[in-house]
Amino acid sequence: MIFSKRVSGLQESATLKINAIANQLKLEGKTIINLTAGEPDFPAFDEAKKAVIEALEKNLSKYTPTPGVPELRELVAKKTNLQQPSLGAKPWKPSDVMVTNGGKQALFDVILTLIDQGDEVLIPAPFWLSYPEMVKVAEGVSVYIPSTFESHYKINSTDLKKSITPQTKMLIINSPCNPTGATYSKSELQDLGKVLESFPKIWIVSDEIYDRIDYTSEGWISFLEACPQLRDRTITVNGMSKSGAMTGWRVGWSVSPESVTSKLNALQGHSTSGICSLSQAAAIATLKLPPERFEVQRKEYLNRRNLALELLRKSAKIRVDEPHGAFYFFIDLSGVFVGNKTEQDANDFVQALLKDEQVAVVSGVDFGAPKCIRISFATDLKTLLSGCQKIVDYCEKF
DSSP, rough: OOOOOHTEEEEEEEHHHHHHHHHHHHHHTTOOEOOOOOOOOOOOHHHHHHHHHHHHHHTSOOOOOOOOOOOHHHHHHHHHHOOGGGGTOOOOOOOGGHHHHHHHHHHHHHHHHOOOTOEEEEEEESOOTTTHHHHHHOEEEEEEEOOTTTTOOOOOHHHHHHHHHHEEEEEEEESSOTTTOOOHHHHHHHHHHHHHOOOTTEEEEEEEETTOOBSSSSSOOOOOHHHHGGGGEEEEEETTTTTTOGGGGGOEEEEEOOHHHHHHHHHHTTOOOOHHHHHHHHHHHHHOOOOOOHHHHHHHHHHHHHHHHHHHTTOTTEEEESSSTEEEEEEEEETOOOOGGTTTTHHHHHHHHHHOOOOOOESSGGOOOEEEEEOOOOHHHHHHHHHHHHHHHHHHHH
16 A cells, blocks of 8 residues: 555654553553653643533534634733733734644644745754654654753754754744753843844744743743744744643644734644634633642642652763753663663663563653653652652663
8 A cells, every 4th residue: 555755754653652552551450650641640620621511501512613712712812912021012813823633733734834845944952753743744854953961952043043054944942842841041042033033034933832831930931022023923832731731622722923824724724623612611711710720730840840850860870951841851861871782772771661660751762862761740749759760770770
């Protein structure tokens, strides 16, 4: 059977694959410590659940407008404007919002809308593993901008400028970052913005899905709050999966200039159309909650981060940078792959760890960091600390 070129080269999501293996082992009766999934372990807010029940009672089960119901688009525009007050006289309107089936679809649609065959997309590495695959479907070319442990897995203006060519069409920035937890400061984003000012044909896609899961002292900064001069070629992507603990509800969105939003509307109209009416009702209820309601989750993630980080740093063989956002540790195993193991990568380690210790983590190979692993601390503290201890012990004897 002959498949299209656009799908023949696609790789299965490594995170979803290893999570599925771990869950299958659990069904077989094995005790697995699963630290793979980028999924909050908190339940959705009670207000979201109540909103769904009320929507069902009102028979709100029909098709919704392709770009989302008006109230939800209005709330998304309001949230985005509050995070980007520097836009001043050019705030976002509800008509600039496209509601999608999760942030993943928003990113996919934006890339399909803006990237043609041969266009280059700049992606700081390590990166969320779906970015390159989306670019591949659009027949674009992913160009990775490497970062290091020493740079806290962030690129700078020099790195960016060196990577730009006449074929560059887009930069994807993700702060806080999956998989590293790296979070850019306002001044760091401004330095990148100054470079981009000189290249008016480059679009910027700012993936801000972890905006509420921030541990920095100065507070999280949206890309456009730092670089308002780039408003007319920046698309902000966000959603309810992480901050609202609503991964299965599939509510994401993009906020973009009118010229882009109209094309996104046309594309979505011929793919999924409007998203689930009940999910939109839940998202509306969640977006109406005051900011302090989200603090409970953030503080719990912070507590888990601090306790697990202390444990992980007991091994001299591994390096782990303190994540300033999201809920991941990105662990450098270069000190483990020494001697006769120098040719091995994180795939070997992940498989061995799952087999020998029944601990599931994600290899950094598909994140662009073959000597690293990612673990999620979006799980209960007992499970997290037990898993981290097993990882530390295993690294010492691997």
